[in-house]
Amino acid sequence: MTAATTDVRPESPSEDGLDSLQAQARRVRRLIVRLAATASGCHLGGSLSLTEILVALLGRVMKINPGEPHWEGRDHLILSKGHAAAGLYAALSAFGFFDPEELVQRYNAEGSIFTGHVNARVPGVDFSTGSLGHGLGLGTGLALGYRLKGLANRVYVICGDGEMGEGSNWEALQIASHQRLSNLTVIIDRNGGQNDGPTESILSQAALTDRLLMFGFEALEVDGHDLRALCEALEAPAGKAPRAIVARTQKGAGVPMFKGKGPHYAVFSPEQLRRALVSMGETP
Amino acid sequence: MSETQTSGADLSAAPEAWLRENPKLSNRQIFRHALARFAEQDPRLVLLEADLGGGGDPFEARHKDRYFNLGICEATMLDMACGLAHVGHVVFAHTFAPFGTMRACEQVRLGMAYPRANVKLVCDYGGVSGAFFGPTHHAIEDLAILRSMPGMLVLSPADGLETILATRAMIDHAGPVYMRLGRNRVSRLEEPRGGFTLGRALCFREGSDVGLIAHGEVGVSVALEAAQRLESQGVSARVVNMHTLKPLDEAAVLETAERTRLLVTVEEHTILGGLGGAVCETVCTQGLGRRVLRIGIQDRYDPLAGSHESLLRGHGLDGAAVAELVLDSLSTRRS
Numbered sequence: 001m002t003a004a005t006t007d008v009r010p011e012s013p014s015e016d017g018l019d020s021l022q023a024q025a026r027r028v029r030r031l032i033v034r035l036a037a038t039a040s041g042c043h044l045g046g047s048l049s050l051t052e053i054l055v056a057l058l059g060r061v062m063k064i065n066p067g068e069p070h071w072e073g074r075d076h077l078i079l080s081k082g083h084a085a086a087g088l089y090a091a092l093s094a095f096g097f098f099d100p101e102e103l104v105q106r107y108n109a110e111g112s113i114f115t116g117h118v119n120a121r122v123p124g125v126d127f128s129t130g131s132l133g134h135g136l137g138l139g140t141g142l143a144l145g146y147r148l149k150g151l152a153n154r155v156y157v158i159c160g161d162g163e164m165g166e167g168s169n170w171e172a173l174q175i176a177s178h179q180r181l182s183n184l185t186v187i188i189d190r191n192g193g194q195n196d197g198p199t200e201s202i203l204s205q206a207a208l209t210d211r212l213l214m215f216g217f218e219a220l221e222v223d224g225h226d227l228r229a230l231c232e233a234l235e236a237p238a239g240k241a242p243r244a245i246v247a248r249t250q251k252g253a254g255v256p257m258f259k260g261k262g263p264h265y266a267v268f269s270p271e272q273l274r275r276a277l278v279s280m281g282e283t284p
Numbered sequence: 285m286s287e288t289q290t291s292g293a294d295l296s297a298a299p300e301a302w303l304r305e306n307p308k309l310s311n312r313q314i315f316r317h318a319l320a321r322f323a324e325q326d327p328r329l330v331l332l333e334a335d336l337g338g339g340g341d342p343f344e345a346r347h348k349d350r351y352f353n354l355g356i357c358e359a360t361m362l363d364m365a366c367g368l369a370h371v372g373h374v375v376f377a378h379t380f381a382p383f384g385t386m387r388a389c390e391q392v393r394l395g396m397a398y399p400r401a402n403v404k405l406v407c408d409y410g411g412v413s414g415a416f417f418g419p420t421h422h423a424i425e426d427l428a429i430l431r432s433m434p435g436m437l438v439l440s441p442a443d444g445l446e447t448i449l450a451t452r453a454m455i456d457h458a459g460p461v462y463m464r465l466g467r468n469r470v471s472r473l474e475e476p477r478g479g480f481t482l483g484r485a486l487c488f489r490e491g492s493d494v495g496l497i498a499h500g501e502v503g504v505s506v507a508l509e510a511a512q513r514l515e516s517q518g519v520s521a522r523v524v525n526m527h528t529l530k531p532l533d534e535a536a537v538l539e540t541a542e543r544t545r546l547l548v549t550v551e552e553h554t555i556l557g558g559l560g561g562a563v564c565e566t567v568c569t570q571g572l573g574r575r576v577l578r579i580g581i582q583d584r585y586d587p588l589a590g591s592h593e594s595l596l597r598g599h600g601l602d603g604a605a606v607a608e609l610v611l612d613s614l615s616t617r618r619s
Contacts, residue, residue, distance in 0.1 A: 120399060126370060131394055137360040138395065141367020148330070148350070149371065168391075171357035175364070178355070 017060070021227045024094055025055045026280075029254045031090035031100055033268070033276050040108040040116065041267030045251030047087030048262055049191035049224070050158060053247055054091035056230040057156055057187075066096035069123040075153055076126055076142055080135020081160035081189065082118035089114055089122060097124040133166025135159060136186060140176045143184040143242075156234075158187045162194030165203045170215075176242045177216030184242040185234065186217070189224065191249040195264055209246045217244040224249035255280055295321045299448045303472065311447045311501060312408035312465045316342055318451040319376060323347050326455065328374040332365055334358045336379050358388040365403040366395035374402055374455060380414070381407035381423030381464060385430055396460040397433035404454050406463045410440070411502060411552030412581065413467035415592040423464075424581040428557025430462045431530045437461040437482060438530040440551075442504035443471040446527055449480035457482060464500065466552075469592065471501040473508070475525075483528045485536035491522035494610050495540035498550040499526045499559050502596060503580075507550045509603025514610060521610070529559055537566045541574050546613055548577040550606060552596065555580040577613055579606055 028051050035042045057077055058064060065071035079088045089107070093100040106112040113121040117130025127138050139157035146153045159169060176184050188208065192199050199205055212219035218239055222229040224247025233245045252262010257279035268276065274284040293301035295317055303309075309317070320342035323329040331343045333353040344351040354361050358379050365375040377384070384407040385392065396403045407426070414421030430438050439454065439461060441447045447465065454461040475488045485497075488504070489511055498507035504525050511521035522544055524536055541547055547567065549560040560578030567574050582599050596602060600609065 127366070128394070128398060131390060134363050134391065134394055137363025137391070138367045138370075140360065141364030142370055143367070144352070144364065145368040145371040145373055148368075148373065151371075168359045168363070171355075171360035172363070175354050175357060175360060179352075 018227055021055050021059050024059050025051050025227065025254070028055060028087070028090045028094045029280065030277070030282055031094065031104070032086050033255065033273065033280070034104050035086040035090065035107050036266045036276075037268035037270065037273035038104065038107050041265060042086035042107070042116070043083040043264060044086070044266040045193060045258075045262035045264050046081060046160060046189065046191060047084045047090070048252050048254055049249040050081075050084055050087050050189045050247075051091070051254060052225050052227050052230055053158060053187055053189060053249075054087060056227055056234060058091050058095045060231055061234040062154070062156065064095070064124070066124070069097060073153065076139070076155045077124075078127055078129065078135040078139045078142075078155070078157045079118050080129055080139075080157055081132065081163050082129030082135075083116075084160075085114075085116060085118045085130070088118055088125070092122065092124040098122075132160070132163040133168040136169050136172035136176070139184060139186075140172045140179075140181060143176070143181040144179060146183060147181065152183070154183050154185065156185050156187065158189060160194070161188055161190040161192065161205045161208065162199045162202070164188065164205050164208065173212070173215045173217070180240055181242045182238045182240055186242065186244045188244065188246045189249055190246050191251045193251045193264060209244075212244040212246070217242050219244040219246065221246040221248065223247075225253055295448065299445055303444050303448075307472070308470060309444065310466070310468045310470055311441065311444055312467065314444045314447045315406060315451055315463075315465060318448045319343050320346050322452060322455055323350065326374070328372065329455070330368055330373045330375050332361050332375060332377045334361045334379045334383070358383045359391045362388045362391035362403070362405070363395045366399060366401045369401040369403050374404070376404045376406055378406045380409040380421060381426045382409065382421060385423060385426040385462070389429060392430070392462075393433055397436045400435050400459050402458050402460070404461045404463065406465065408465040409467050410464040410500065411466065412586055412595045413469065413552070413592055415467070415595055416589040418589065419585045419587060422586065424554045424585075425557075426462075426464060427529055427553050427559070428561065431557065431562065435460060436530060437528065439463040439482075439528055440500040440503075441465070441527050442500060442525050443473040445473070445477060446480060449477070450527065453480055453482050466501040467592070469501050471505065473504065475508075480527070483531045483533055485533040486525040486527070487522065487536070488525050489521065489523040491520040492544060493520045493614065494546045494548055495522045495524065495544035496548050496550055496606070497524045497526050497537065497540060497559065497563055499529060500552055502552040502601060503550045503559070506601055506603050506606055510550070510606035510610065513603055513607035517607070517611060519611065519614065526559055529562060532562045532566065534566050534570075537563055538570060538572070541567065541572050546577065546610065547574055548579060548606070548610060550601070551580045552601060553580050554583055556583060577609065579609065
């Protein structure tokens with residue numbers, strides 16, 4: 001990804017394209033795991049669960065220009081579950097917004113822009129997030145702002161499933177639906193876990209896709225680790241309503257030693273990092 | 285809200301004449317007319333409402349494409365305002381003060397203050413102007429809360445003219461602003477205005493015994509009435525209209541402290557953290573060693589119904605009570 005990606009892309013990802021996205025997903029995961037091995041660690045489970053979502057968006061679906069992060073023609077990505085900053089930073093660096101090694105060196109370091117929750121000072125980021133339940137409102141405003149200006153920029157907001165407990169999300173869903181903001185797409189990282197444990201045992205988000213449909217969204221459910229399915233869902237032509245994609249994912253996905261139950265937060269020792277990388281089939 | 289159109293004088297070019305032609309409008313109605321008028325020349329302006337626009341809004345009538353009644357969703361209204369401002373719109377968000385500053389408090393913090401978004405939160409029902417509607421519709425803490433947020437400008441205009449001038453000034457200021465208005469009181473002060481500059485207080489009256497520093501529709505008029513009463517008792521009062529609570533005009537506080545023997549703040553807000561708090565901070569920080577009398581809402585809620593005036597009287601917020609308190613305080617100091 002170098003220049004403004006206004007190029008025409010094939011209708012569905014070719015095998016070649018998918019291979020390249022998969023390679024990027026591996027690269028992003030390797031970075032995330034390394035961020036867990038920095039002094040203060042990172043929100044590991046929820047960063048690994050949304051890796052494919054980020055790679056599909058930044059690597060294929062969105063119009064972006066890493067060399068010019070504020071390019072006027074760009075699409076916007078708001079990571080409402082801002083605790084997964086490590087995932088977003090890793091993906092942004094993998095797609096050329098900044099140097100991945102600088103990220104690993106500076107993550108959570110004194111005076112660094114790479115704070116533990118998403119920081120708007122990081123190239124490619126528009127809003128600081130991490131207090132949950134704000135991203136959808138911000139994105140709804142952004143989408144309305146573009147429509148008001150008659151511009152075609154699109155807005156993608158990623159929420160966590162636990163985050164859907166925040167009432168403000170449901171305010172924003174109502175408004176986006178009522179205003180028919182078809183330039184808005186919400187992706188819910190349905191990894192089934194939150195800070196204190198399993199989402200279903202804390203505050204159930206049962207029938208989430210049905211509820212989004214009832215709210216007037218074009219809602220569908222996909223395997224959130226299937227890049228082809230994600231790209232197809234994200235790239236389907238816009239209708240008249242905003243779109244919601246419930247992405248079924250696993251916390252800690254892509255690191256086999258977690259067996260799909262990765263920790264919410266982790267501070268890896270050098271030995272844990274080595275074991276994680278080996279389990280991923282990477283050279284430590 | 286009744287009138288959507290006014291005729292005659294142009295609000296923008298001749299605000300004083302326009303106000304004379306519309307003598308019955310409250311500040312919150314005046315704000316709506318002002319915003320609708322200024323929007324004619326400024327396509328960047330957008331107005332968001334959360335079902336408290338009241339119907340018949342002149343902005344809605346004249347700029348329908350830029351008027352969004354989002355429903356009863358104050359919190360999301362403020363997050364959306366930040367999103368809209370991000371792509372260059374100048375966003376006004378309006379609701380009642382308790383909801384805008386407390387229900388949506390974190391959205392104001394993260395959507396307005398922290399990103400320094402070009403969003404203007406304008407709230408009516410400031411103080412106890414919601415009167416008989418009860419404490420759910422009072423806002424006695426709003427200024428303290430908003431004043432504590434880095435980068436936030438906080439305005440409390442004293443009358444109709446100042447409301448128009450403040451609305452103009454906040455459009456010209458790129459950044460987050462909170463403007464607090466009352467409910468239905470008609471406020472027209474006779475004091476001539478040399479103009480309006482954000483952060484620069486106006487001295488409405490010179491005096492040497494007591495310095496009354498006030499803001500807002502109630503505070504300034506109560507201070508002016510108290511000053512008149514004091515004058516008849518041979519006490520000379522300086523009255524300062526501190527229409528901008530943040531940034532506070534510290535020079536005006538210092539000047540008032542130097543020229544008078546007693547400092548008094550008068551405001552329709554809790555005595556904690558509003559203008560009273562701000563003046564005390566300045567006095568202490570500057571090491572002035574001066575006593576400050578804080579007149580305002582006395583750190584309690586008003587659970588029972590009452591008219592605006594009677595609730596204010598209950599907190600000593602009327603000209604006679606303020607004058608009496610000042611006289612007591614001055615005589616105590618002499619003895």
